[in-house]
Amino acid sequence: MTVVPGPDHRKLPRRRGAVLSRAIFDAVLAEIAESGYSALTMDRVAERARASKASLYRRWPGRAALVLDAAYEAMPGPDAVPNTGSLRLDTLTVMRQGARQLEGIVGQAMRGVLGEALQNPEVAAEVREFARGNAGRMMREILANAVNRGECDPDLVTDFRIEAGPALLRQRFIFGSGPIDDDFLVGVVDQVVLPLFGVDPKNNRRGT
Amino acid sequence: MTVVPGPDHRKLPRRRGAVLSRAIFDAVLAEIAESGYSALTMDRVAERARASKASLYRRWPGRAALVLDAAYEAMPGPDAVPNTGSLRLDTLTVMRQGARQLEGIVGQAMRGVLGEALQNPEVAAEVREFARGNAGRMMREILANAVNRGECDPDLVTDFRIEAGPALLRQRFIFGSGPIDDDFLVGVVDQVVLPLFGVDPKNNRRGT
DNA sequence: GCTTATAGAGAACTAGCAGTTCTCTACCTC
DNA sequence: GAGGTAGAGAACTGCTAGTTCTCTATAAGC
Numbered sequence: 478m479t480v481v482p483g484p485d486h487r488k489l490p491r492r493r494g495a496v497l498s499r500a501i502f503d504a505v506l507a508e509i510a511e512s513g514y515s516a517l518t519m520d521r522v523a524e525r526a527r528a529s530k531a532s533l534y535r536r537w538p539g540r541a542a543l544v545l546d547a548a549y550e551a552m553p554g555p556d557a558v559p560n561t562g563s564l565r566l567d568t569l570t571v572m573r574q575g576a577r578q579l580e581g582i583v584g585q586a587m588r589g590v591l592g593e594a595l596q597n598p599e600v601a602a603e604v605r606e607f608a609r610g611n612a613g614r615m616m617r618e619i620l621a622n623a624v625n626r627g628e629c630d631p632d633l634v635t636d637f638r639i640e641a642g643p644a645l646l647r648q649r650f651i652f653g654s655g656p657i658d659d660d661f662l663v664g665v666v667d668q669v670v671l672p673l674f675g676v677d678p679k680n681n682r683r684g685t
Numbered sequence: 686m687t688v689v690p691g692p693d694h695r696k697l698p699r700r701r702g703a704v705l706s707r708a709i710f711d712a713v714l715a716e717i718a719e720s721g722y723s724a725l726t727m728d729r730v731a732e733r734a735r736a737s738k739a740s741l742y743r744r745w746p747g748r749a750a751l752v753l754d755a756a757y758e759a760m761p762g763p764d765a766v767p768n769t770g771s772l773r774l775d776t777l778t779v780m781r782q783g784a785r786q787l788e789g790i791v792g793q794a795m796r797g798v799l800g801e802a803l804q805n806p807e808v809a810a811e812v813r814e815f816a817r818g819n820a821g822r823m824m825r826e827i828l829a830n831a832v833n834r835g836e837c838d839p840d841l842v843t844d845f846r847i848e849a850g851p852a853l854l855r856q857r858f859i860f861g862s863g864p865i866d867d868d869f870l871v872g873v874v875d876q877v878v879l880p881l882f883g884v885d886p887k888n889n890r891r892g893t
Numbered sequence: 894g895c896t897t898a899t900a901g902a903g904a905a906c907t908a909g910c911a912g913t914t915c916t917c918t919a920c921c922t923c
Numbered sequence: 924g925a926g927g928t929a930g931a932g933a934a935c936t937g938c939t940a941g942t943t944c945t946c947t948a949t950a951a952g953c
Contacts, residue, residue, distance in 0.1 A: 491919050491930055515804040518910060529931045534912065591859070592800040596723040598862040605860040637876040640856070641849050648852040651799070651859075652813040654806040668845040673880055699901055699948050726939060737902045742941070 492528075501526045501533065505547035510582045514544065514589030541593040541600055548586035552578065555611070558618045564628050564676050567619040568666050572646060575612060576657040579650045591651070612643045620674065629674045642670040700736075709734045709741065713755040718790045722752065722797030749801040749808060756794035761786070763819065766826045772836050772884050775827040776874050780854060783820060784865040787858045799859070820851045828882065837882045850878040 492500060504526035508517045519540060523530045537543040559570040579587065594601040616639050623629040645665050649657055667678040700708060712734035716725045727748060731738045745751040767778040787795065802809040824847050831837040853873050857865055875886040 489919090489931085493920070493929070497930075513804070519912080520910070523932095527931085529933090530912080531914080531932085532930055535929080540911080588803040592803045595796040595800045595859065596721070601860050601862060608860070635872075635876055637853070637872045640853060641877050644852040644856040645845070645848060648848070648855060651803065652809055652816070654809060664843075664845045668843055669849050669881060673877060697902085697948090701900070701949070705901075727941080728939070731903095735902085737904090738941080739903090739943080740901055743900075748940080 497526075497528060497532065498536065501528055501536070501543075502547045502550045504528075505544060506551055506582055506586070509544075509547075509585045509589070514585055514592070517544070517589070519543075541590070541597065544586060544589050544593075545600065545603070548583060548590055549607070551583050551586060556615070558615050560619070560622055562626070564619065564623040564674065565666060565671060565678060567622070568616075568642065568670050569662060571612070571615050571619065572642065572662045572666060573659070575643070575646055576662060579646075580656055584650065587650075608643075608647075613639065616643065623674070623676075629676060633674050638673040641673055642666065645669065705734075705736060705740065706744065709736055709744070709751075710755045710758045712736075713752060714759055714790055714794070717752075717755075717793045717797070722793055722800070725752070725797070727751075749798075749805065752794060752797050753801070753808065753811070756791065756798055757815070759791050759794060764823070766823050768827070768830055770834070772827065772831040772882065773874060773879060773886060775830070776824075776850065776878050777870060779820070779823050779827065780850065780870045780874060781867070783851070783854055784870060787854075788864055792858065795858075816851075816855075821847065824851065831882070831884075837884060841882050846881040849881055850874065853877065 501522065504522045505517070508521055508525060517540070519530055519533055522528075522543070523533055533543065537546065556571075556574050559567045561567055561570070578584065590600070590604060594604045617634075620629060620634050620639070624631045624634065642665055646657070646662075649661060671678050709730065712730045713725070716729055716733060725748070727738055727741055730736075730751070731741055741751065745754065764779075764782050767775045769775055769778070786792065798808070798812060802812045825842075828837060828842050828847070832839045832842065850873055854865070854870075857869060879886050
């Protein structure tokens with residue numbers, strides 16, 4: 478029992494509460510950025526955050542919940558909803574913002590969270606609510622503006638039509654691998670979103 | 686070393702090749718049906734199939750590959766492509782077939798496979814190819830028939846438009862939990878698919 | 894029908910991860 | 924200053940993926 482005491486880490490200044498949570502989130506995101514979601518382990522997160530696993534499990538019931546929270550933290554606040562006066566440009570802007578988010582750490586984290594969601598209906602419901610309140614809200618708002626401008630018939634604004642564009646983007650994210658190029662987004666907007674809302678893309682091609 | 690010999694299982698008739706593979710697939714599907722994908726372990730599969738783990742690993746490099754193969758096996762052969770004379774009914778039929786498949790064991794297996802695909806781009810590519818050659822092929826065929834009937838402008842038949850309906854169905858499968866009800870499918874067809882191909886649903890409502 | 898190579902059965906084994914529990918002690922509150 | 928809360932670190936359990944070993948049934952070649 479050769480106990481070489483050395484510096485006792487327990488005597489270092491200790492973080493608590495929100496500060497510690499912040500450090501744990503940072504560790505999760507750094508791990509994901511470095512090695513991806515599937516290589517993320519609770520031990521590695523704890524070590525990287527210089528926290529104990531007990532502290533992790535006091536805050537979250539398991540890995541899925543931890544990553545879900547970390548992913549929410551990593552998401553940029555709700556982007557300002559664009560209002561350019563053209564439904565085409567507004568939609569394209571929203572789609573581009575979404576695609577850009579999915580390319581970075583948030584995308585990596587989302588892949589992990591989605592994997593959990595597939596196995597766990599409660600996680601799935603939570604993710605669905607989040608997506609609905611995020612992309613859905615923005616789409617609804619730019620469509621309301623288009624209706625007010627008289628650019629779009631209000632009867633066409635239904636959940637099915639609203640979800641078509643985002644669904645194609647998400648499918649591309651899930652099944653595709655590389656970055657989502659702009660041609661894809663333009664194709665979705667011009668060939669799917671605008672036709673569904675009765676807008677002719679050709680009448681809207683002022684800026685990009 | 687109290688070796689009580691007992692009946693040596695190794696003396697039972699041994700299955701080989703395709704017969705054994707078949708038994709392993711059956712065990713995988715039974716496990717998934719019984720306890721879902723996340724509870725599926727190689728040990729349980731081996732035990733259920735009365736096979737050795739070595740036999741499993743000689744055939745497949747890991748769990749993901751095994752389940753992927755088992756899922757393909759479980760899929761019914763390509764349904765006959767409907768040709769009712771109405772694009773609306775053809776599309777609805779295809780969507781209903783797809784939704785029905787996703788409700789059973791195939792759906793459970795797909796959840797597992799999708800989870801793997803999210804972490805592994807190669808699996809993702811394989812699944813994408815499969816989906817494209819399945820739903821995509823059927824959609825393309827019924828659209829070709831619609832074009833031949835003069836029901837639909839051939840210029841409208843593009844990948845983006847073709848994928849819109851299936852993408853909504855898949856999104857519903859991934860994020861939703863319960864069975865996919867028919868109102869959803871009708872909504873997708875009437876509000877998204879048909880408008881994208883320039884067909885008015887009202888002119889097509891002969892038989893459901 | 895005999896020989897030989899292949900491959901299956903079963904079990905023991907390693908390594909790694911999730912999650913729990915323990916001790917010790919810093920920090921906050923009263 | 925006392926007492927309670929919560930963090931650090933480590934030891935521990937239990938489960939699973941994947942490997943490797945021995946023994947032997949079966950198939951294929953002669």
